[in-house]
Amino acid sequence: GNSVTQMEGPVTLSEEAFLTINCTYTATGYPSLFWYVQYPGEGLQLLLKATKADDKGSNKGFEATYRKETTSFHLEKGSVQVSDSAVYFCALKAGGSYIPTFGRGTSLIVHP
Amino acid sequence: NAGVTQTPKFQVLKTGQSMTLQCAQDMNHNSMYWYRQDPGMGLRLIYYSASEGTTDKGEVPNGYNVSRLNKREFSLRLESAAPSQTSVYFCASRDRTPTEAFFGQGTRLTVV
Numbered sequence: 001g002n003s004v005t006q007m008e009g010p011v012t013l014s015e016e017a018f019l020t021i022n023c024t025y026t027a028t029g030y031p032s033l034f035w036y037v038q039y040p041g042e043g044l045q046l047l048l049k050a051t052k053a054d055d056k057g058s059n060k061g062f063e064a065t066y067r068k069e070t071t072s073f074h075l076e077k078g079s080v081q082v083s084d085s086a087v088y089f090c091a092l093k094a095g096g097s098y099i100p101t102f103g104r105g106t107s108l109i110v111h112p
Numbered sequence: 113n114a115g116v117t118q119t120p121k122f123q124v125l126k127t128g129q130s131m132t133l134q135c136a137q138d139m140n141h142n143s144m145y146w147y148r149q150d151p152g153m154g155l156r157l158i159y160y161s162a163s164e165g166t167t168d169k170g171e172v173p174n175g176y177n178v179s180r181l182n183k184r185e186f187s188l189r190l191e192s193a194a195p196s197q198t199s200v201y202f203c204a205s206r207d208r209t210p211t212e213a214f215f216g217q218g219t220r221l222t223v224v
Contacts (some may be wrong), residue, residue: 002157032211043202043215046157051211089155093211098143098162099170100206100213104154 002027006090006103013110021075021106023090031092033073048102085110119214120202125193125223133188133219135203143206144186148199193223
């Protein structure tokens, strides 16, 4: 079956530090890959996505590259801000399935 | 566009009471989902509806029922609430393109 594994948190960083949140997946076929962000008290919202191998998704300074050979989609940001504090979910949508598969989420805490 | 709208936002129930969580989307999406989010457990799929007129069980369906009332609306019913159903409930919708899911703001339910 399909599955997503992401690093456990919380990840605690100082402002302007470099961020990496690891995500690996198992899926049949060639899935689309996503990162969602959940700010406190809110629902999940799409942060970025990639639909085929070697695609790079980017938004708000965050980036992730679809690596088919390592089945990974790691999230990176060069310089985090306090406002980036949130929970980040890696997810996939495999072709032929109606159900998106989510990782357990990684909490990011950024201190001033 | 309102996107995905959930009502109510907060609810406190006594054990054994019943209630219905409402969800409506205005994006003409075919597929709709109900998830619950608990600390350390990530998102768990309760039920989904791949298209109007169909519903299927997800990972944790026990104690819940759903109705896909029309293409816009997908409700979740708790017939006899239990403290184990204390959680944050999210409704989501998606379609073939774009493939990402759109989430509501959540319903925070406490069963005492």
